[in-house]
Amino acid sequence: MPDSPAPAQSPGTSRSTSATIPPNILRCLTPVTDGYGVDLRPELSRVGLDEAMMRSAALRVSYRQGSAVIRRALELTGDAHLGLRVGAAQHLTSWGLLGFAQMAADTLREAIETGVRFQNLSGAMVVWSAGPEEVGYVLRAELPDPALDPAVAVFLVEEAFASVVTLTRLSSGEEFTPQSVEFAFPAPRDFGPFTELFRCPVRFDAVGNRLVFPTAWAARPMPGHDRVTYAAVVELLEEQAASRRDQQDLLEVLEISIAQSLPDVPSFVEQARRHASSERTLRRRLAECGTTYEAVVDGVRRERVEQLLRRPELTLRDIARQAGFSDVRALRRAVHRWHGVAPARLRGEAGVQ
Template sequence: MTLAPGPEDPHGASADPHGTSADPHGTSRSTSATIQPNILRYLVIVAGERGIDLRPELRQVGLDETVMRSAALRVSYRQGSAVIRRALELTGDERLGLKVGAAQHLTAWGLLGFALLADDTLRHAIETGVKYQNLSGAMTVWSTDLGEDGAFVLHADLPDPAIDPSVASFLIEEGFASVVTLSRLAVGSGFAPRAVEFSAPAPRQRELYGALFGCPVRFGAPADRIVIDPVWAGARMPGRDPVTYASTLEMLDAQLASRHDQQDLLEVLEVSVAQSLPVIPSFGEQARRHATSERTLRRRLADCGTTYEALAEGVRRERVEQLLLRPELTLRDIARRAGFSDERALRRAVRRWHGTSPVQLRERMLRGGAGHVE
């Protein structure tokens, strides 16, 4: 279930849950490593069952096996999207999102999953998940409201409307499949929504949707949403415990506050690097700017699941992609503006990031749009 970041953060500011909002300094926040990799972990399992080894794809975006086993790991929206896009290509399975969502369990969410199990009703558990969705590892943005007849409605949105359509479909389908799967694990196998609605056009293999959701499924709808009857919404959670629930929320609130501080640190550093290009400030200089020691700053970045080198690399990668969208710039111009020593260094970096040459990447981007580059 991917109940991801909500519309408001705990400090009252408008949340940018996945680090993809634009800023005036040339970096779009999609490089910030702030998402728990729950989707990727289940994606690796499901792909492996089909004989597809995603470990090379993970390594290409900087996620090796040791890192993936770390509970402290956070990934960026860009990393997650790149692995998902490649998994879709390798498996050739357009409905891979449904299968990844159906394979999940609340234990993957750690403390948040425990809180949902101790909640009172299914509706309140979903609302709790939405409130703390920043901690769930989702790559979609969720909200709830009530229908005219009292039905409980769960909405899913994407943080970036320009995302690759195949990745967008994967994320919405993964989210809906996990919501229904985990609801059944919580309140009984008989659970089914009243309706599931997708904004995407009708796909092939429509029978898979009816079999999974057990209710009418509509495509080409105005929005992506799940509609739940009041009776099911009010179903009691079998593990409800008010004391455990309350104490768990206290710990979740502390995690949210810590996450907010981490996002602030990453964004400040990314903006600093973006403003300084083509020169990348040294780590020591960044520590001095933040009036802290190099050891403390390195520890704070480790708590965020990243390093200064990886952060700077992400900003420079994003700058290169922005510059490639300007046909009037030569590769020499781009290399100079992005801080590379020469065109050869630029080519090596683009090959490492995208598995292709700068010229081929530019052609692909100009043909398909910037949002199709992962």
């Protein structure tokens, strides 16, 4: 379709090890696992999240924290398609302020494109893009980390499409049915949960993850459309997005600085000097990001250790030294805190997650 507008594209997703993602998926995950008799609080605590923090509107989590909790939830519930349940359990306010902007949009297409535009504020752990194609209006979901645990990857894509369909039905009509849904992962043994939820042809082992909206539905007016409300909420979202970009830039600069300095770690005082900032100001800016300098250092060290463990020629002593640990015992304690296993066992697995 040569005359079609350009697809709505992702504004970019960072692989920062620090806290940058609203924990919306984890907040929706917890009540679903409660229904299985599974208490996720110990796992949340393991990655540094307690109940008080989870209730904070300012909380941000890292991609790694989110993946670790999801992986554990899959193990504890034994439900290979937990993502479908979590997506289907969401409501119109699950995406926060962004959800209200989408409800006030003129059409379903504008609601979708608003979601893509501000996806980094929604807590999404996939990368969204959308645009018209010959088959209809297509919403695509990609994974930002190709090395992601396959089970977590399936969860994220299932949750993404299930939540879109569920929220579309809640906002625009229960009768909504996608034209088709395609998943890049292999077909499951039981198609039932997919056909029951999506009510349309579902394809697996596809080239990519795509949900096709019928063209007529994409042009359908949103029941709550209101230009004044929409403009006001989008203005707030733009302010939040600008603030988030500043926070992301700070975290990435710090991570690069730490990674380049290993095995030595620049002191907090030194980092403040490098950023022409007072210690108090830098500490406040990190708090606004939902993290601390110690947590940023820990994330960078974890990334480095996981890279080094993939190199069989290195001893644990070599790895400890290159990652800036005082000795092998300190390395072992850190790996156990991150993964719950010893470095030797982690190294022997099929990949370090």
